[in-house]
Amino acid sequence: MSEIKPDVTLDVRGFFCPVPVVKLAEAIEKYPTGTTLEILATDPGTLADIPAWARTTGNEMLKTEREGNVIKLYIKKTK
């Protein structure tokens, strides 16, 4: 799983808890099961919080990575 091609990108750069998780939950509602979301964030808390959200809601956390100041998180909607 080296290259993930996201269907949708959610940009929450500059926002802190609880905004990234809330925006993610609101955004994912709009897409069908199987959709891959890319989340762009700058809050380091998202590295722990978004995987925690995925575990709790039963969605699949595909990958997290950092590119400079930007954190990229990939989630597959499985619920």
Add this chain to the structure above:
Amino acid sequence: MSESKKRLLIVCSKGTLDMAFPPFMLATTGAAMGMDAHLYFTFWGMDIITKKKFDKLKLSPVGNPSLPMPNILGMLPGMTAMATKMMKGKMKKAKMPSIEELIKTAKELGVKFHACTPTMQLSGVTKDDLIPEVDDMIGAATFLELAKDATVTLFI
């Protein structure tokens, strides 16, 4: 489906700006995580859902050793307003949502707002004084009925 949801129940007992945030951050996140989230407003926490007060919550510099000033200065006139303004400025800079925005988000996510009937009686607050987002007015028995099955219960 809602029967099997994990419940988050938070008592909001404080009406200062700083103490109003944690319940909303947890409740909106809980709801975003699929939890059945409830906020129970009691005593000073009722200010957060009172029309005339919810957008005017203040940060008290008195008895707050975390502020960058000698505590005794906090008693001077205007210090509460100054501390509040400073905090709001910092929050805006950090792109933190305001309490007004958090109330709106919480309702969009289905967070339930409960007002405490004994507090209303004590302070003379009526249903008309409360913001329309309040779902109902309940007492200790209803609160405990919700709490006994809650996965997470917090008192803030």
